[in-house]
Amino acid sequence: MVRFAENEVNPNVIQAGKAIFEEIKGHWNDTQFQNENPIVVELACGRGEFTVGLGREYRDQNFIGVDIKGSRIWKGSSVATAEGITNVAFLRTQIQNLDQFFAQGEISELWITFPDPFPRDGDEKRRLTSPRFLDMYKPMIKSGGIVHFKTDNTGLFEYSLELVKSREDIEVLAFTSDFYQSEMKDDHHGIKTKYEKLFSDKGEKIKYLKFRFKTE
Template identity: 95%
Template sequence: MVRFAENEVNPNVIQAGKPIFQEIKGHWNQKQFENENPIVVELACGRGEFTVGLGREYRDQNFIGVDIKGSRIWKGSSIATAEGLTNVAFLRTQIQNLDQFFAEGEISELWITFPDPFPRDGDEKRRLTSPRFLDMYKPMIKSTGIVHFKTDNTGLFNYTLELLQSREDIELIAFTSDFYQSDMKDDHHGIKTKYEKLFSDKGEKIKYLKFRFKTS
């Protein structure tokens, strides 16, 4: 497919088969962005609407969208290339392998946007806000770094909120069960992913929270 062929040559796509894929951990600023600006990562970025949107708003920060679907990443990569957004890149990998690509303290901010809720109890470990994933994120994020979480799924939101409130190593900064009626909505500059727009148009309330890991 043309999309996959373009991913192989687009410098803003980091994926298996490229030398940088094996070398990037701990070197995103030097090898990809060629600056020392803060690194912001979006997990399960899909078509990259949010990653690209943030890149437009904050030219003094670097943004990386992570997803396994090459056809989705291609969309965001192409838009970033067309707009000359050199502060936007995409990493194609499974999220459970994230620690293979980011060194300790390399991430300044993390976004988890509309992930699969995996509603069955037996699938808890697959949720991107489960203890397994939280423990993986913690070393990669700077001590002052913030983690953002947005979802339309009430079950996943309540699960995440209860989990965060039960952990002594986490400081819950703010949360809302109706993001667009909250005083935090302007912080996101009206940037909506395809799925967020779909859910909003159906009348679903968007839930949002942010937290940080406490330093020991």
């Protein structure tokens, strides 16, 4: 497919088969972006609408969208390339392997946007806000770094909020069960993922949670 062929040559796509894929951990600033700006990562970025939107808005930060689907990443990669947005890149990998690509303290902010809720109790460990994943994110995020979580799923939101509130190593900074009726909505500059727009248009309330790991 043309999309996969373009991913092979697009410098803003980091994936298996490229030398940079094996060497990027700890070197995103000097190797990929060639600057010292803060690194912001979006998990399950899909077509990259949010990653690219943030990149447009904040040229003094670097943004990395993470997803395993090459056809989705191609879209965001192509838009960024066409618009000359050089502070955006995409990493094609499974999220459970994230710690293979980011060194300790390399991430300034982390976005978890509309992940699969995995509602069955037996699938808890697959949720991107489960203890397993939180423990993986913690060392990669620099001291004071913010984690943002958005979802339309009430069950996942309540699970995530209860979990982070129960952890002594996490400070909850803000949360709302109706983001677009909250005072925080302007902070996101109207940037929406494909799924967020879909859910919002159907009248679904968007839930939002912001927290950080405490400095030990």
